[in-house]
Amino acid sequence: MTDVLDPPVHIEHHGEGHEEHHGPTGILNWLTSTDHKVIGMSYTVTAVIMLVIGGAFAEIIRAQLASPNGTLVSLAQYNELFTMHGSVMIYLFAGPFAFGALANIIVPIQIGAPDMAFPRLNALSYWLYLTGSITMLSGFFVAGGAANFGWVGYAPLSNSLNTPGSGADLWIGGLLLTGFSAIFTGVNLCATIFYLRAPGMTMFRMPIFTWNMLVTAILILLAFPVLTAGLIMLYCDRHFGTHIFSVAGGGVPVLWQHIFWFWGHPEVYILALPFFGMVTEVIAVFSRKPVFGYKGMIFATLSIAALSLGVWAHHMFTTGVVLLPFFSIMSLLIAVPTGIKMFNWIGTMWKGQVWFSTSMLMAVGFLFTFLVGGLTGIYLASPPLDFFTHDTYFVVAHFHSIVMALVLGAMAGLFYWGPKITGYLLNERLGKAQFWFLFLGTQVFTFPLYLLGLYGMPRRVGVYPADPQWKTLNDISTAGAVMIGVSTIIFVVNIVVSWKKYPAGDNPWDAQTLEWFTTSPPPHHNFYRLPQIRSERPTWDYNHPDHRSLHHGEHDVHGVHESEEAPA
Amino acid sequence: MPTPALPPQGAPDRSRRWRRVRRAAALPLAALVLSGCTVPGFGASPGDTTSSKSVFHLWQGFSIGAVIVGGITVGLMAWAVVRYRRKGDHIPVQHQYHLPLEVFYTVMPILIVFGLFAATLVVENKETSNPKTNVTINVNAFQWGWQFTYPGSNALVYGQTTQSPVMEMPVNTNVHVNLTSTDVIHGFYVHAFNFSRYALPGVVNQFTFRAENTGTFFGQCTQLCGLYHSLMWFRVKVVSPAQYAQWLATFNNPAAAAAAAAAIKTTNEELASGVASKASYTKFGR
Amino acid sequence: MKVEAKVLLSLGTFFGLMCAVYWNWSLENAGGVMMFAGMLLCFLPGSYYYWWSRRMKPRPEDNPQATQPEGAGVIGTFPGSSIFPFVMGMGAFFVVLALVFGIWLLVPGLGLVVWALLGGTAEGRRGGHH
Numbered sequence A: 001m002t003d004v005l006d007p008p009v010h011i012e013h014h015g016e017g018h019e020e021h022h023g024p025t026g027i028l029n030w031l032t033s034t035d036h037k038v039i040g041m042s043y044t045v046t047a048v049i050m051l052v053i054g055g056a057f058a059e060i061i062r063a064q065l066a067s068p069n070g071t072l073v074s075l076a077q078y079n080e081l082f083t084m085h086g087s088v089m090i091y092l093f094a095g096p097f098a099f100g101a102l103a104n105i106i107v108p109i110q111i112g113a114p115d116m117a118f119p120r121l122n123a124l125s126y127w128l129y130l131t132g133s134i135t136m137l138s139g140f141f142v143a144g145g146a147a148n149f150g151w152v153g154y155a156p157l158s159n160s161l162n163t164p165g166s167g168a169d170l171w172i173g174g175l176l177l178t179g180f181s182a183i184f185t186g187v188n189l190c191a192t193i194f195y196l197r198a199p200g201m202t203m204f205r206m207p208i209f210t211w212n213m214l215v216t217a218i219l220i221l222l223a224f225p226v227l228t229a230g231l232i233m234l235y236c237d238r239h240f241g242t243h244i245f246s247v248a249g250g251g252v253p254v255l256w257q258h259i260f261w262f263w264g265h266p267e268v269y270i271l272a273l274p275f276f277g278m279v280t281e282v283i284a285v286f287s288r289k290p291v292f293g294y295k296g297m298i299f300a301t302l303s304i305a306a307l308s309l310g311v312w313a314h315h316m317f318t319t320g321v322v323l324l325p326f327f328s329i330m331s332l333l334i335a336v337p338t339g340i341k342m343f344n345w346i347g348t349m350w351k352g353q354v355w356f357s358t359s360m361l362m363a364v365g366f367l368f369t370f371l372v373g374g375l376t377g378i379y380l381a382s383p384p385l386d387f388f389t390h391d392t393y394f395v396v397a398h399f400h401s402i403v404m405a406l407v408l409g410a411m412a413g414l415f416y417w418g419p420k421i422t423g424y425l426l427n428e429r430l431g432k433a434q435f436w437f438l439f440l441g442t443q444v445f446t447f448p449l450y451l452l453g454l455y456g457m458p459r460r461v462g463v464y465p466a467d468p469q470w471k472t473l474n475d476i477s478t479a480g481a482v483m484i485g486v487s488t489i490i491f492v493v494n495i496v497v498s499w500k501k502y503p504a505g506d507n508p509w510d511a512q513t514l515e516w517f518t519t520s521p522p523p524h525h526n527f528y529r530l531p532q533i534r535s536e537r538p539t540w541d542y543n544h545p546d547h548r549s550l551h552h553g554e555h556d557v558h559g560v561h562e563s564e565e566a567p568a
Numbered sequence B: 001m002p003t004p005a006l007p008p009q010g011a012p013d014r015s016r017r018w019r020r021v022r023r024a025a026a027l028p029l030a031a032l033v034l035s036g037c038t039v040p041g042f043g044a045s046p047g048d049t050t051s052s053k054s055v056f057h058l059w060q061g062f063s064i065g066a067v068i069v070g071g072i073t074v075g076l077m078a079w080a081v082v083r084y085r086r087k088g089d090h091i092p093v094q095h096q097y098h099l100p101l102e103v104f105y106t107v108m109p110i111l112i113v114f115g116l117f118a119a120t121l122v123v124e125n126k127e128t129s130n131p132k133t134n135v136t137i138n139v140n141a142f143q144w145g146w147q148f149t150y151p152g153s154n155a156l157v158y159g160q161t162t163q164s165p166v167m168e169m170p171v172n173t174n175v176h177v178n179l180t181s182t183d184v185i186h187g188f189y190v191h192a193f194n195f196s197r198y199a200l201p202g203v204v205n206q207f208t209f210r211a212e213n214t215g216t217f218f219g220q221c222t223q224l225c226g227l228y229h230s231l232m233w234f235r236v237k238v239v240s241p242a243q244y245a246q247w248l249a250t251f252n253n254p255a256a257a258a259a260a261a262a263a264i265k266t267t268n269e270e271l272a273s274g275v276a277s278k279a280s281y282t283k284f285g286r
Numbered sequence C: 001m002k003v004e005a006k007v008l009l010s011l012g013t014f015f016g017l018m019c020a021v022y023w024n025w026s027l028e029n030a031g032g033v034m035m036f037a038g039m040l041l042c043f044l045p046g047s048y049y050y051w052w053s054r055r056m057k058p059r060p061e062d063n064p065q066a067t068q069p070e071g072a073g074v075i076g077t078f079p080g081s082s083i084f085p086f087v088m089g090m091g092a093f094f095v096v097l098a099l100v101f102g103i104w105l106l107v108p109g110l111g112l113v114v115w116a117l118l119g120g121t122a123e124g125r126r127g128g129h130h
Helices: A026-032 A036-065 A075-110 A119-141 A166-195 A208-239 A253-287 A294-308 A324-333 A335-349 A358-380 A383-389 A393-422 A428-454 A468-497 A538-543 B011-034 B050-083 B099-128 B241-250 B254-273 C002-026 C029-053 C084-101 C103-129
Strands: A009-012 B135-142 B145-149 B156-160 B166-170 B174-181 B186-190 B195-199 B205-210 B215-221 B233-239 C073-077
Touching: A026 A036, A036 A075, A036 A119, A036 A393, A036 A468, A075 A119, A075 A166, A075 A208, A075 A253, A075 A393, A119 A166, A119 C084, A166 A208, A166 C084, A208 A253, A208 A294, A208 C002, A208 C029, A253 A294, A253 A335, A253 A358, A253 A393, A253 C029, A294 A335, A294 C002, A324 A335, A324 B099, A324 C002, A335 A358, A335 B050, A335 B099, A358 A383, A358 A393, A358 A428, A358 B050, A383 B050, A383 B099, A383 B195, A393 A428, A428 A468, B050 B099, B050 B195, B050 B205, B135 B166, B135 B186, B135 B195, B156 B166, B166 B241, B174 B186, B174 B195, B195 B205, B233 B241, C002 C029, C084 C103
Parallel strands: A009 C073, B135 B174, B166 B233
Antiparallel strands: B135 B145, B145 B156, B174 B205, B186 B195, B186 B215, B215 B233
């Protein structure tokens, strides 16, 4: 166990030693680096900028809805704003932040690899992501404005007849670029996890975060090509006179929805699973316990992936042309593995030593918010209840509970891994202030929306009937959105205030997985030495050789005098 | 099959007792299901059609389940968070697996899910069945308004954005709706009916309503359909069958038909001049 | 290698079953085709890994008792830094802009892509010889 050896693995570079990196510096380094950590940092910065942009759109939307006849923006601008809010958050923030930023940096280190399997492909992914983001956002600067048909781009509203102008084409182009970026990252993650693990790091010893990223990568490979194909069809409909999605030429509008949601629902899990993984790691570390039901957790993740391909049409229940019972039962079944995860998270905290760092607070905030979003999701899997709530604010509230939970998870991940990536901790006091604004703001923001949906307010409306009840609920929701905005400002202030102020050390959290075995930030090829890997917690085993994980009924021979909870 | 023999002495007592027990158990359950008032609505309302009421009861059932499961989960979470706060520097026992417990919380959700699915199927089959009827309304959605025609009569109602065209229908009668769209996808949503359905171009979606109360109800397009999607409103006016017949008859008068046509023209001109975009909006029917 | 194969093959099998049920029940082709393709996409690498897992001896990362020196050695040769991903990215950017603003943008776009392909390949070969 205590056997630590010199660098076991090295990658040769032309003209370089394998220990020290003497590449170009400055802007040229940023342009040419193939180091997964540099690329991951670029991803992180870009994705956080996208979060801020998308958040600003959200604040404008909420300000517009604060009064029934909002005049802050015109209806045309409003359509652009919510379209781009959704597009930026889904396509440009949540996904890339998960599998581009954190996975890129953390997964290779967690499995003891020196880099991603295809470093240059990894760099290409980033450049496609950046140019795709620029392409999509530049729609605001062309005549006719940005795309305005909703982030789902339903045909035939998105065809050239109903939405002329290059904003829509820029949206399609941006999606093509980011789509390929995601596919390449998916290939890269799969190859890295399958081929570059350290000796002894068997599949069932990989940390949950890496497992979730593997499943995410598989889902990316299954789902994104479908979206790309659909976008090309849409482009052909717009410019080459095909009629794939338009009735006029014998096409089928619903086909777009099938294609879009065949990507779109796995995409929901592509967004969620990485954050599940982050939260799992955070909860285990800050409870000072192993992940409860580690194998059950993996099987739950795999079954979410398996089911995710058969649930897409629950977004289409009200089309009246899909097979209701099949999609209903498949969607309901997704609740089972998700429930297993929820109880495993609670089980991980159970009888632990729960340390409320900012990261852990964010993770607990995630649990609650995700529970709310998950339970309301179960309603939507039932077609009669979906007929009732579809395209109302109830749905908006449901998925904002989910995605705000993911934002809380992202923050848990940033506070947890930030010190590893940069070498410096963030200010905990500001972090906690950020948590309370973000967590309470999320609840204040979403709960009125649930009621609004049940009272019949449809989504994607810029003005609404002057009903005092609707207005009050909208105002409360806007107040919540402002609180979330404040939390973002606190976060930015925190980064500025704690810039290179609190050195982290290699393992500030007494964490368990391999990334905490190396220095903060890690050296060019991540490790100077590796411990023996005999469980999914090599760093913990190395630091606490007497406290290995226990099965049901096993007794901890060393724990008796250390824990009052020890079994007799 | 032989006819079942008469039960021997003593048995009737037992079966009667059983029946009594069953009735005692069924009563509160039935009361729970039948009376929406005793169980909270969890934000939803029973609505005004037969199927909206069964949807509401399904909603209540789901909500009770969600409150119980959510309450237990939040309770466990709160207990873990409060009880196991870090107290010292010692390392807790490193328990990782507890197979019986894991099996329990895998099997329980599966049972719940199948229960919910069964309830869903019952309501869904009721709601999507198309019982026989002789009142049919053809609803045609377009950017950005609605057109209601009544096969077998001259009635035609047409209106754009906040003009809110009115769809008249008789009370306590099965009304069959054929829904389609001429351009993009729209959503036909009447909140008081707890129901929505897409209006798809090239597809005729069919469903049946049975309104149980007269009144005027607010309806709106729910699927984003372009610029004036926010204002694509309509009303559903449920009247007595006699009034309905009378209303239909007014369209047999050529003058009335001409007036309807003129209204259509005005609507188009208004929309073109952009008046409709920022009128003052009042809410109908709620 | 065996676990990797099992994960992919079992996912693929599940998709296959789901596809059979769905396609026969709904007779809706788009979803059926997509699920079938999902199954193939899992079987393709899954069967490759399975084939190899039966023919090779377990790698150090598949051996629970492996020690770190077993993994020693050069595992690959990569350029430490490369401009070509950036060039390729810019090329793709121009190609996409050509879809929006005019076909002439394909000239710089494809030019950059071809340059990146040639340059990147040459760089890789150089790296291989090092």
